[in-house]
Amino acid sequence: MLKRFSLMVLAAVIAATLGAHAAGPRPDKEPESRDAREIAKCAEWIKEGKYGRSIRVLSEVVERDPTNADAYNLLGYAHRKVGKLDDSAHYYERALAIDPDHKGALEYQGELFLMQDKLADAKANLEHLEKLCPEDCEEREDLAEAISAHEVGKKPRPKGRW
Numbered sequence: 001m002l003k004r005f006s007l008m009v010l011a012a013v014i015a016a017t018l019g020a021h022a023a024g025p026r027p028d029k030e031p032e033s034r035d036a037r038e039i040a041k042c043a044e045w046i047k048e049g050k051y052g053r054s055i056r057v058l059s060e061v062v063e064r065d066p067t068n069a070d071a072y073n074l075l076g077y078a079h080r081k082v083g084k085l086d087d088s089a090h091y092y093e094r095a096l097a098i099d100p101d102h103k104g105a106l107e108y109q110g111e112l113f114l115m116q117d118k119l120a121d122a123k124a125n126l127e128h129l130e131k132l133c134p135e136d137c138e139e140r141e142d143l144a145e146a147i148s149a150h151e152v153g154k155k156p157r158p159k160g161r162w
Contacts, residue, residue: 035061035064035065035068035071038057038058038060038061039058039068039070039071039074042054042058042071042074042078046077046078046081049081051079051082052082054074055075055082058071058074058075058078059075062075062094067098069094069095069096069102069105070104072091072092072094072095072098072105073091073092073095073102073104073105073108075087075091076089076090076091076092076094076095076109076112077108079091080108080111080112080115085112085115085116088112089109089112092105092108092109092112093109096109101128103129103132103133103139103140104139106125106128106129106132106143107125107129107139107140107142110122110125110126110143110146110147111146113125114146114147119147119150119151122146122147122150123147125143126143126144126147129143
């Protein structure tokens, strides 16, 4: 039954792909990749606190594409939220090795550093973010707030983001 369902899904994907090619590319929007769709879905799951599900899917994404900094960043975030700080650190390091200017990974790694009481490292991430985006940068603002709260010994207020 599962094999038949998989074949039906594969046939639908092939038919959709052939139809898209026959009509030509849409000039107003690039087609979204499977990985991008899965990362977006995982971001929604993370907002809902479904960290285990996100970790499983994101692990598959990085297995297919070991250069996907966004997937590594979210893996770091999800692992941090379930208390696996060593794994979280590993995934943030992977994201930043791929893209040293990944604003999300810099923010979230900075927050991990605060959890580990590594204030100087968190401040180094903040300095990097300040160079990347001196104005109107949510990642910079959120990390700065978290550092300020850490310095006075209280937790930052929850954000609407993850």
